[in-house]
Amino acid sequence: MPNWTSRQLQPAPGKYELDPSHWGYQGAFWGCWIAIGLFFGLVYNKLNYAETLTLALFGLFSFLLSELMARYMHYRGWVRGSRRRVFGMLLLAIAAAVVLQVLVDPLFLFVFHTAQPKQLLSAQAILSFTMQFSLSFWCWSAMYHGIHLRRRYEKSEMERLQLEAAVQAAELRALKSQVNPHFLFNCLNNLRSLVAENPTRAREMMLRLSELLRYALEVSRHERVTLAQELDVVEAYLDLESMQFEDRLRWSVEVAPAASEAPVPPMLVQQLVENAIKHGISGRPRGGEIRIRARISGGRLEIEVENTGQLVESAGNGFGLENARQRLRLLCGELAGLTLANRDRDHVAAIASIPLQ
Amino acid sequence: MTLRTLIVEDSRLARAELRRLLESHKEVEVVGEAANADEAEIFIPQLQPDLVLLDIQLPGRNGFELLESLDSAPLVIFTTAYSEYAVRAFEENALDYLLKPVQADRLAKALEKAAEILARREAPVPAEHKDAAASRPPLGARDRVFVRDGENCWFVPLAEVRLLEVEGNYTRLFFGNHHPLIPKTLNYLEGRLDPQTFFRASRQHLVNLSWVKDVEPWFSGSLRLTLKSGQQVEVSRRQAQRFRELMSL
Numbered sequence: 001m002p003n004w005t006s007r008q009l010q011p012a013p014g015k016y017e018l019d020p021s022h023w024g025y026q027g028a029f030w031g032c033w034i035a036i037g038l039f040f041g042l043v044y045n046k047l048n049y050a051e052t053l054t055l056a057l058f059g060l061f062s063f064l065l066s067e068l069m070a071r072y073m074h075y076r077g078w079v080r081g082s083r084r085r086v087f088g089m090l091l092l093a094i095a096a097a098v099v100l101q102v103l104v105d106p107l108f109l110f111v112f113h114t115a116q117p118k119q120l121l122s123a124q125a126i127l128s129f130t131m132q133f134s135l136s137f138w139c140w141s142a143m144y145h146g147i148h149l150r151r152r153y154e155k156s157e158m159e160r161l162q163l164e165a166a167v168q169a170a171e172l173r174a175l176k177s178q179v180n181p182h183f184l185f186n187c188l189n190n191l192r193s194l195v196a197e198n199p200t201r202a203r204e205m206m207l208r209l210s211e212l213l214r215y216a217l218e219v220s221r222h223e224r225v226t227l228a229q230e231l232d233v234v235e236a237y238l239d240l241e242s243m244q245f246e247d248r249l250r251w252s253v254e255v256a257p258a259a260s261e262a263p264v265p266p267m268l269v270q271q272l273v274e275n276a277i278k279h280g281i282s283g284r285p286r287g288g289e290i291r292i293r294a295r296i297s298g299g300r301l302e303i304e305v306e307n308t309g310q311l312v313e314s315a316g317n318g319f320g321l322e323n324a325r326q327r328l329r330l331l332c333g334e335l336a337g338l339t340l341a342n343r344d345r346d347h348v349a350a351i352a353s354i355p356l357q
Numbered sequence: 358m359t360l361r362t363l364i365v366e367d368s369r370l371a372r373a374e375l376r377r378l379l380e381s382h383k384e385v386e387v388v389g390e391a392a393n394a395d396e397a398e399i400f401i402p403q404l405q406p407d408l409v410l411l412d413i414q415l416p417g418r419n420g421f422e423l424l425e426s427l428d429s430a431p432l433v434i435f436t437t438a439y440s441e442y443a444v445r446a447f448e449e450n451a452l453d454y455l456l457k458p459v460q461a462d463r464l465a466k467a468l469e470k471a472a473e474i475l476a477r478r479e480a481p482v483p484a485e486h487k488d489a490a491a492s493r494p495p496l497g498a499r500d501r502v503f504v505r506d507g508e509n510c511w512f513v514p515l516a517e518v519r520l521l522e523v524e525g526n527y528t529r530l531f532f533g534n535h536h537p538l539i540p541k542t543l544n545y546l547e548g549r550l551d552p553q554t555f556f557r558a559s560r561q562h563l564v565n566l567s568w569v570k571d572v573e574p575w576f577s578g579s580l581r582l583t584l585k586s587g588q589q590v591e592v593s594r595r596q597a598q599r600f601r602e603l604m605s606l
Contacts, residue, residue: 182414185438186368189457193374244368248416285393285416 016074019151026070029143030063033136050114061104062133065096066140073144085145093137097130179216180274183241190243205243208236216267224263224331227294227301231255234269234292241277248287249277256295262356264301265331271324272305272350280307280348299356306349311342321350328352360472363406364390365397365423366436367415371457375410375436378464385468394418398426406431408471410455413437421510424503425540428549429496430512432474433503434467495551498567504530506537515554519568519584521546523561531588556600558582559593572604 037055041047069092078085101120108115119125187209194202215233219225231253238251273290280288288308295302325338335355343349362385366372372390379385388404391397393416401409409431413420424430435454453467478499496502498516505511513532520531527538528546547557558564564582571583580592580600592600 181439185457186371189374189438189459190368190370192458193370193377196377197370197373243370246369282414283416285395287416 016071016077018070018074019147022070025143025147026063026066029140030059030066033062034059050112053112053114054108057104057107058100058133061100062096062136062140065100066137066144069093069096069137069141070144073141089141089145090138093141094130094134096137097133100133101126101129179213183274186244187240194243205240208239211236212240219266225266226260227255227262227264227269227303228260230264230266230269231260231292231294234273237270237273238290241281245277245281245287248284249281249290250287251290251292253292255293258296259294259301262294262296262301262354264303264354265328268324268328268352269303269305272303272352275321275324275350276305276307276348280309284309296356301354301356303352303354304349305351306343306347308346309348310346311340311348328354358384358472358476360385360408360468360475361388361404361406362386362408362410363388363397363400363404363431364410365392365394365415365420366390366410366412367392371412375459378459378461381461382465382468384472394420394423394426397423401427401431407475408432408434408468410434410436413440421503421505425505427503429500430503432471433512434471496549497551498554502530502539504535504537504539506535509535509537511535515550515565516567519565519586520588520590521555521563531586556596556603558590558596558600562590564590566603572600 034055037059038047041051041055072092073085073089076088078088105115105120108120109117120129191202191205191209194205212233235253238249242249269292273292276290280290290308291304291306293304293306321338321340328336328338332354337353338350339353340348340350360382362379364372364375364387366375369392372392376387379387385408388406389400391400395417397409397411400406411420411423411433413435414437415423418426420435424433433453436457436459437454438457440454440456453470455463455467496515499514501512501514502518503510504513511532513530517532518530521543522529522531523543524538526540526542528541528543529536529538543561543563547555547563550563554566555563556566564584568584568586569582570585573581573583575581575591578594578597580597582590582592584590
């Protein structure tokens with residue numbers, strides 16, 4: 001089962017791209033291979049025509065075979081970390097060593113005449129060549145895998161960092177959307193004025209503001225609060241908005257006793273009220289009224305936020321509402337709903353309906 | 358020199374706070390307060406303030422819409438609690454704005470700048486104009502109009518406006534590299550602009566005469582004007598006669 005899922009996440013076999021510096025480390029590896037051969041040739045004083053040719057031909061063919069191996073490994077997806085890759089690589093290296101002899105030995109025997117059949121075709125010679133070249137191909141595969149392992153690690157590290165940044169940005173957006181900066185700065189400005197005008201009330205309003213901020217910052221980690229808790233904060237919010245709107249904002253709250261202990265997602269009513277203020281009060285020079293009502297009916301909690309004003313089609317109120325609706329469904333299940341409609345000629349009502357468990 | 362100032366701001370506490378901040382500026386005289394755009398639209402022509410401290414977010418029409426509705430824009434310092442896009446528009450055009458809560462030193466700088474601009478504008482409006490605001494003197498080259506185009510806004514001196522063009526119930530203004538629309542008809546503007554400066558070339562166009570570089574005869578008695586910007590405007594046959602009269606004076 002886990003294998004099945006990890007397969008699903010990997011791209012289909014057969015499609016691959018070579019690493020951008022593929023040729024760089026191929027050149028480096030086989031360059032070193034030949035350099036080491038030359039070094040030992042010089043040390044043992046055997047660097048004659050036959051030995052140099054042998055070195056060059058084996059180097060060239062090994063390089064070409066490694067290219068084939070690299071492509072085969074990519075094709076099978078071994079470089080992406082399959083469990084079978086270690087065993088597969090061992091076999092592949094031995095096969096490559098055998099193929100190398102099949103390709104190169106005839107050249108020595110029939111083209112360059114630098115070796116005798118008995119030198120190359122004895123069981124001992126074949127075995128020793130196979131061992132020797134398997135070893136160099138194993139080294140090569142170790143290097144090739146090492147590089148891809150490192151690449152994969154770098155890539156996953158990058159992806160992890162990107163994901164972390166995305167999560168942080170999302171959290172910040174959530175925080176910002178909970179406390180409207182417009183509201184916050186107006187609030188601070190009004191508070192500043194109130195300190196000079198009515199210090200006692202200013203002190204009271206500072207408490208209300210900290211109540212609201214604490215709730216917005218802390219409670220979002222829980223999934224549910226009681227309606228009574230939420231309404232305490234909504235009242236704090238309305239008190240604060242009253243500094244801005246004064247007698248332009250009139251409001252009332254009516255909650256059936258049974259409803260006050262019902263669970264609600266935090267900031268739900270607050271958002272509806274904020275929306276009501278935005279459309280029903282702040283845009284109207286003479287202000288208006290907001291009525292919040294809650295009751296239990298037919299196994300559901302119904303919360304209604306009504307404001308003065310009219311819903312205008314295509315007025316761009318869709319996004320905030322859709323957001324709130326999605327959030328409500330996410331937290332309270334598919335049966336929860338949110339509607340926004342004109343109640344009469346000058347009242348709009350938002351109704352959230354949440355099934356009780 | 359006193360700065361006769363009008364405060365436009367919907368929150369009473371915020372108005373009181375501004376008044377309190379302005380107390381330490383002896384050169385500032387607060388001549389009135391308006392709580393929304395409708396009130397401000399009445400007060401501005403009546404009181405003819407030198408300076409308006411204008412909140413952008415107002416109930417009903419916002420601060421920009423208020424300015425667009427005025428024939429000529431007063432000197433304005435915007436105030437805003439938080440501004441996502443507006444501040445960008447200001448910074449590009451160097452319009453002054455204050456973030457609320459307002460810092461005393463930022464306010465002092467903005468007032469200083471406003472006083473400088475006012476001192477630089479030649480010849481203050483004659484006193485009789487202030488008393489007889491109802492007679493509404495025509496707008497001359499010194500007056501400014503507030504123009505908004507998407508995210509950008511400008512206070513454009515009429516001297517820089519070379520051409521006005523009909524666009525339905527709106528009028529397209531040509532100045533610098535910009536040609537935004539303003540929500541007024543060309544006929545209305547013709548009635549408000551100084552006829553010595555702005556000439557009605559045809560049904561489509563009102564031309565700033567100080568921008569005319571070249572005049573040549575065109576088909577059947579009409580004329581073609583070439584502006585300093587290279588734009589060409591046709592003067593209808595009927596208006597060509599008036600143009601010749603005006604020019605021969």
